[in-house]
Amino acid sequence: MKAISAAPAAPGTLPLLGHAVALLRNPLPFFASLPASGDLVQVRLGPQRVYVVCDPELTHQVLRDERTFDKGGLIFNRIREALGNGLGTCPHSEHRRQRRLTQPAFHPARLPGYARVMTEQISAVTGSWRDGRTVDVFPDMQAITARTLVATMIAGAALTDTAFTEMLEDLNRTQKGFYKRMFMPPPLDRLPVLGNRQYDRARARIRRNISSIIADYRASGTDHGDLLSTLLAARDPVASNGAGEGLSDTELIDQCTTFFFAGTETTASLLAWALHLVAHHPGIEEQLHAEADSVLAGGAATYDDLPRLEVTSRIITETLRLYPPGWLLTRTTTRDTRLGGHPLPAGATVAYSAYLIHHRADLYPDPERFDPDRWKNGRDATRPPRGTLLPFGEGARKCIGDVFATTEATLGLATIAARWRLEPVPGAQVRPSLGSILSPRGLHMRPTPRTSGDRAPR
Known part of the structure; x- marks a missing residue:
């Protein structure tokens, strides 16, 4: 059984600012580096903690369990501010x-x-x-x-x-x-x-x-x-009201x-x-x-x-x-839960990044190389694992x-x-x-x- 422990923090935390400088200056290399720290990594924006999912299986868990990991968090709250409460938000x-x-x-x-x-x-x-x-x-x-x-x-x-x-x-x-x-x-x-x-x-x-x-x-x-x-x-024929x-x-x-x-x-x-x-x-x-x-x-x-x-x-x-348009999105936990053996309190912001998953070398050999033939029929032995394109x-x-x-x-x-x-x-x-x-x-x-x-x- 996996031990229960707090998610590790990403390196490079600055006093007061946390990781905000890295996220504003050069966010893509910063996110691509996070899997080296763990499957679930804490990132700080000032006093706020964001839990970044770095593992594909945990990412699937977050995306499929919308009751526990609901739309919300730092990014979605800002998107909702502008776009309203539509289907995506x-x-x-x-x-x-x-x-x-x-x-x-x-x-x-x-x-x-x-x-x-x-x-x-x-x-x-x-x-x-x-x-x-x-x-x-x-x-x-x-x-x-x-x-x-x-x-x-x-x-x-x-x-x-x-x-x-x-x-x-x-x-x-x-x-x-x-x-x-x-x-x-x-x-x-x-x-x-x-x-x-x-x-x-x-x-x-x-x-x-x-x-x-x-x-x-x-x-x-x-x-x-x-x-x-x-x-x-x-x-809507099945509307509750x-x-x-x-x-x-x-x-x-x-x-x-x-x-x-x-x-x-x-x-x-x-x-x-x-x-x-x-x-x-x-x-x-x-x-x-x-x-x-x-x-x-x-x-x-x-x-x-x-x-x-x-x-x-x-x-x-x-x-x-290589360049997923919606490269970074967030969810918010609706109850106390665990993710990858790490406890998360209700109201925590969980971030997931298609860019991060798509650039993992263990999933995509030579991940920075532009290779459309990764997706060619007949190359099943070298095709990326199912569910790793998000x-x-x-x-x-x-x-x-x-x-x-x-x-x-x-x-x-x-x-x-x-x-x-x-x-x-x-x-x-x-x-x-x-x-x-x-x-x-x-x-x-x-x-x-x-x-x-x-x-x-x-």
Whole structure:
């Protein structure tokens, strides 16, 4: 029987600050180093303790036991502050009802229609590229994913270009505020300094704009065939307080805000990192281009092409391993419990990191190497163990939009590969951005059209 003892502390604790300096300066190497200290490691943020799960089996336990390890803690509390109490942030007590009401919007039968919108937006944004003219990749990928979300979620809203740009700017300000505010104890988070004012204005304006769109939808009574229309029509036949209950306006605002944030930032980050990695691995780039030429012959990828885009799919999976967008998340214990033989009190913050698990050398040999063939059929002896890839979480709280996201990323990467070759700008310093989403900063590339002579016949 494993002895009961307190979880070990991570090395490098500073007086008063704890590990806050390491987490703000260089969090990824810090988290990747924690397994050397134990399966469950204490990290301090000032006076607060966070228990970081470093073992895959314990991570599964946390993700699957949502009654004991509920949504909450330092990160989720900040995300809930901005996005509200939607499907991704609500507590266990509300999750099943919200999942039943939102699931119809993500039914597999809707995916071909969503994919058509994705293809249109991918072609529109990348069609504006010019030979040799430097592009800032991440904002362009954001434009694709945000326009896709608008077209699939609120197609009847008829947003102007100005309103769309405003929503995207507010989204960026809010996302960047999550991680920093995790280190900002009250009352510092309420001081009227510029950063706090910008953050508060951005999150309030997003919710106000979505509220106005919902009011217009209710007033018109028109079914636009989009996600919001589906949510408005949804009824819960097993609601505890009355069959046929739907989502309130506040709940609709929370869901739409959550879907807009998650569906824009995470997929844009995934696509941008994939383009960056491919450009730095010529052999893999050659395989990707060969597949795009064979399957697409210069055309845009569609839903029907997905089964044949095997190389593209493996690249997306390996990118998710190296740069999982939601790289660090937290839960809170609802009762006194034990994890890995260590006692945890009720109300403790437990953090888990897909990045940490994905970069363990015992699970992924040579973990820093970009190797899409890890996921190739026929390599079962060297494939990573089942359940060690966690970019969308696991269990009942696994991301509802995981297939939506990977479909969009696969269509985007294949379409770009069929039409363009992206070259890194010499001297560009590409780094992960410090925030709740692991997005690339400084990713500038030069597109060169791939002519018909470069492609194999379809």
